Amino acid sequence: MNYYKEIKQELLNNEIYKKVKDYSKNRSDLMTYFNVGKLLVNAQGGEKRAKYGDSLIKEYSLKLTKEVDKKYGERNLRNMRQFYLMFKEEIWQPLDAKLTWSHYLILMPLKNRNKIRYYINQVTNYNLSKRELLYKIKNKEYERLDDKTKNKLITKEKPKVNDFIKNPIIIKNTLDYKDISEQVLKRLILEDIPNFLKELGDGFSFIKDEYKIKIGDRYNYIDLLLFNYIYNCFVVIELKVTEFKSEHIGQIKKYMNYIDKNLKNEIQENTIGIIICKKNNYFVLEYVSDDRVFETEYKVV
Numbered sequence: 001m002n003y004y005k006e007i008k009q010e011l012l013n014n015e016i017y018k019k020v021k022d023y024s025k026n027r028s029d030l031m032t033y034f035n036v037g038k039l040l041v042n043a044q045g046g047e048k049r050a051k052y053g054d055s056l057i058k059e060y061s062l063k064l065t066k067e068v069d070k071k072y073g074e075r076n077l078r079n080m081r082q083f084y085l086m087f088k089e090e091i092w093q094p095l096d097a098k099l100t101w102s103h104y105l106i107l108m109p110l111k112n113r114n115k116i117r118y119y120i121n122q123v124t125n126y127n128l129s130k131r132e133l134l135y136k137i138k139n140k141e142y143e144r145l146d147d148k149t150k151n152k153l154i155t156k157e158k159p160k161v162n163d164f165i166k167n168p169i170i171i172k173n174t175l176d177y178k179d180i181s182e183q184v185l186k187r188l189i190l191e192d193i194p195n196f197l198k199e200l201g202d203g204f205s206f207i208k209d210e211y212k213i214k215i216g217d218r219y220n221y222i223d224l225l226l227f228n229y230i231y232n233c234f235v236v237i238e239l240k241v242t243e244f245k246s247e248h249i250g251q252i253k254k255y256m257n258y259i260d261k262n263l264k265n266e267i268q269e270n271t272i273g274i275i276i277c278k279k280n281n282y283f284v285l286e287y288v289s290d291d292r293v294f295e296t297e298y299k300v301v
Contacts, residue, residue: 003039003040003042003043004043004060004063006039007036007039007040007043007060007064008063008064008067008068010032010035010036010039011032011036011064011068011069011072012068013032014028014029014032015068015069026100026101029100029101030099030101030104033079033080033083033101034080034083034084034087035084036077036080036084037080037081037082037083037084037085038084038088040056040057040060040077040080040081040084041081041084041085043056043060044056044057054074054078057074057077057078057081058074060077061073061074061076061077064077079105079108082108083104083108086108086113086116098123098124098127099120099123099124100130102130103123103128103130103133106130106133106134106137107119107120107133110137114150114153114154115142117153118142118145118153119133119136119137119142122136122141125202139170141166144166144167144168145163145164145166145167146163146165146167148163149163149164160231161201161203161228161230161231161233161272162201162272163201164200164201164202165199165200165201166199166200166201169196169199169200170199171185171188171189171192171195171196171199171300172188172192172195172300173188173300174188174191174192175188180241180300181241182223182239182240182241185239185241185276185300186209186223186224186239188300189224189239190209193206197226200226200235200274202230203228203229203230203231204226204227204228204235205226205227205228205229206224206226207225207226207227207234208224208225209223209224209225210222210223211224211225213255213258213259213262215254215258220254220255222236222237222238222255223237223238223239224236224237224239225237225259228272231269232267232268232269233264233268233269233270233271233272234259234260234263234264234268234271234272235271235272235273235274236252236255236256236259236271236272236273236274237273237274237275237276238251238252238255238273238274238275238276239276239277240275240276240277240278241277241278242277242278243277243278244275244277244278245277248275248277249275252273252275253273255273256270256271256272256273257271259271
């Protein structure tokens with residue numbers, strides 16, 4: 001079988017198709033590169049042999065850069081081979097992929113298949129650009145998930161609202177504050193509220209800061225009031241820059257009970273609470289839902 005001829009034809013067909021069908025260039029690219037990767041593996045004598053020695057790829061790349069396009073050099077051919085090897089056993093259809101070739105080039109060096117699946121889902125669900133994907137990887141978003149959450153992703157178990165809270169949560173100190181008071185912490189969060197909501201997980205939306213409520217004859221102010229549209233519940237957040245104390249839970253539960261009584265409607269789930277406090281020179285996020293408390297570090301960078 002003349003593998004070089006087949007590879008050349010795949011690439012030529014793709015170049016022609018992209019000129020005629022501009023709207024589906026990405027789909028054509030992925031299918032072509034996947035098929036070329038498979039042909040390269042077969043031409044090298046199977047997977048075991050394909051992992052060692054790139055003399056055949058060097059030979060093919062020299063011809064392809066002359067006869068098809070300069071972009072088909074050794075590095076790109078090796079990427080196509082890796083693309084095939086990485087995804088050949090997945091229940092995955094390149095034709096349906098929302099990711100571009102650039103996305104996959106970022107993902108392939110990660111090696112860990114579960115991590116790659118996580119980021120593929122992130123790109124698919126949120127239409128992430130290449131730059132946004134790089135940001136998530138650089139900030140080790142997957143690594144900051146709880147081990148139980150990672151296992152749920154593998155088993156496809158239905159997640160809970162607290163599962164995707166990162167550990168630690170990262171807040172950017174954009175104004176380079178030296179002393180982090182509760183007001184400063186709140187200011188940093190509000191300056192980049194979209195990022196803060198993403199650090200908490202999926203489905204969080206901002207309602208108001210300093211949300212005014214009246215308990216008895218006294219007015220109180222909830223630091224941040226959010227709503228999670230996926231889990232259909234209000235979220236109360238309190239900021240503390242002291243060590244965590246048991247009375248913090250009592251305070252936030254009073255706020256949660258108030259929201260349940262005065263704001264929640266019949267079809268909404270019970271309010272949940274999040275306490276952010278200081279611990280061991282880090283900030284710790286305590287997650288409260290009924291009698292359950294979940295803890296994660298909160299890091300200002």
